[in-house]
Amino acid sequence: MSPKNRALDNQDRRIMRALQKNARLSNAELAELVGMSTTACWNRTRQLENEGYIRGYVALLDQQKLGFADIVLLEVTLDRHDDDALARFGAELATLTEVLEAYLVSGDYDYLVKVAVDGTAGYERFLREKLYKIAGIRHSRSMFALRCMKSIPSVQV
Amino acid sequence: MSPKNRALDNQDRRIMRALQKNARLSNAELAELVGMSTTACWNRTRQLENEGYIRGYVALLDQQKLGFADIVLLEVTLDRHDDDALARFGAELATLTEVLEAYLVSGDYDYLVKVAVDGTAGYERFLREKLYKIAGIRHSRSMFALRCMKSIPSVQV
DNA sequence: GATGAAAACTTTATAAG
């Protein structure tokens, strides 16, 4: 069931840690940083990519400058809980610009959604113009993020 | 109060969109993709970096292969709600490997925390060995992510 | 594993239409 993964060593971890912070490091800089020869470092990095440990390299944008300074966490319960209704709602959420993450969850609510907006005014607009236009919502509850204490795109290795 | 940002045009947006998907594009590939000359594309990209629209470039790792296949969303209320207690708890959370995101939030709970673990067994271990060792928790509630419908690190421009 | 080296490509800067 679970794919057999090779054990990672400290050098693999150091490479991933460095590239998680800065994907634009040249191989020479990376090798220096992790204390390997350039060839060894190059081979390891390619291996980590090929084996799928490194899924890709992406640019991170500044939410604030783009007019999405605020994060709201939104719990949603739907009227119906059949497979189809749940999947449809998720697919609709996924099309919305403001939606950064959407999870079908266990517990009192059906969905947990992370939304980026510009203040309470932006959130009101998001609810009115986008979320409440999707059919099938029974109840929702919003939590404004007052302060972000940590936010990393993937786990620290 | 809000810094005056220049208006982004379609070319800026196309560059950011492309680099959000693949930060390893060469300038020549990027220029081709967004339909600009290489010089124009190069100048725009540097400008977007210098102005801070592009915050950086990072590697995304495969959570599953690293043994953190499951996402749990965790709401926490603390015993005390003074500034100091809230900040301390957030700082402690931020040190934990499993914690990907942690927000101080408005509403019934104090914190909303996104955790990456390996199954219910991994979550139990996280609670016992890490979360419950932090003092001051009054109440917590967990939602296991059953399905991820969307997950992007920054807003689509 | 390490080191060296060569070819192809990229980055960065600058000049000119």
Place this chain on the structure above:
DNA sequence: CTTATAAAGTTTTCATC
């Protein structure tokens, strides 16, 4: 804005210790 050019640096492959 474009096209063109050029030096310096990087990627990628490959041979050898």
